[in-house]
Amino acid sequence: MLNIAVFVSGGGTNLQALLDAQQAGQICGGQIVAVMASKPGVYALERAAKHGIAAEVVRKAEYADTAQYAQAMLQFLHRHQIGLIVLAGFLSIVPEEVIRAYPNKIINIHPSLIPSFCGPGFYGLRVHQAVLDAGVKVTGATVHFVNEVVDGGAILFQKAVSVEEDDTPETLQRRVMEQAEWKLLPLAVSKFCEGKIQVEGRRTRILP
Numbered sequence: 001m002l003n004i005a006v007f008v009s010g011g012g013t014n015l016q017a018l019l020d021a022q023q024a025g026q027i028c029g030g031q032i033v034a035v036m037a038s039k040p041g042v043y044a045l046e047r048a049a050k051h052g053i054a055a056e057v058v059r060k061a062e063y064a065d066t067a068q069y070a071q072a073m074l075q076f077l078h079r080h081q082i083g084l085i086v087l088a089g090f091l092s093i094v095p096e097e098v099i100r101a102y103p104n105k106i107i108n109i110h111p112s113l114i115p116s117f118c119g120p121g122f123y124g125l126r127v128h129q130a131v132l133d134a135g136v137k138v139t140g141a142t143v144h145f146v147n148e149v150v151d152g153g154a155i156l157f158q159k160a161v162s163v164e165e166d167d168t169p170e171t172l173q174r175r176v177m178e179q180a181e182w183k184l185l186p187l188a189v190s191k192f193c194e195g196k197i198q199v200e201g202r203r204t205r206i207l208p
């Protein structure tokens with residue numbers, strides 16, 4: 001069984017999707033053992049508590065520099081013997097030291113079809129506002145590995161979602177979550193834990 005840590009910064013609906021999938025026996029070969037939040041008071045922490053999952057706040061502002069912040073993260077990860085890190089709405093940049101320590105073992109969910117509407121500054125409702133401003137008819141979600149480039153690692157799964165004419169950023173965000181994010185993330189985590197993801201450069205192969 002692979003130990004999974006989920007990193008969060010907000011409401012944690014993606015964390016909830018993972019916890020629900022775990023309860024339904026849909027995460028094969030892995031178990032969520034720890035949740036790390038970038039700030040206190042976020043609802044995701046309550047979701048973790050309700051499921052009896054160990055949760056901790058690691059706040060960048062509390063450390064003198066990025067190196068010490070990275071050390072705190074690495075200690076958390078080692079303590080829980082983590083084999084997979086899932087960024088589920090995590091709004092802090094993961095230090096390079098942590099990325100180097102977990103190559104192709106950190107996955108992120110992004111609420112657009114990468115390489116569109118991604119990179120620095122594209123988070124939360126801003127992504128969906130940009131989609132509406134551009135007038136595109138299709139958006140979606142992407143699960144990808146995390147490397148040192150923001151939203152730049154190899155892509156694991158993508159799912160398209162229609163943009164409707166009367167959408168607001170809020171309605172679009174909700175549809176992308178319901179139709180794509182909450183399905184793709186548990187699927188990606190399960191495939192990873194089953195050892196069914198092969199990486200060949202920028203391309204990934206999902207084994208049956």
Ligand code: GRF
Nearest residue numbers: 010011012013014089109111
């Ligand atoms: C999601 O849209 C996710 O794709 C993005 O941040 C949002 C987090 O939502 N990275 P939640 O905290 O999981 O509800």
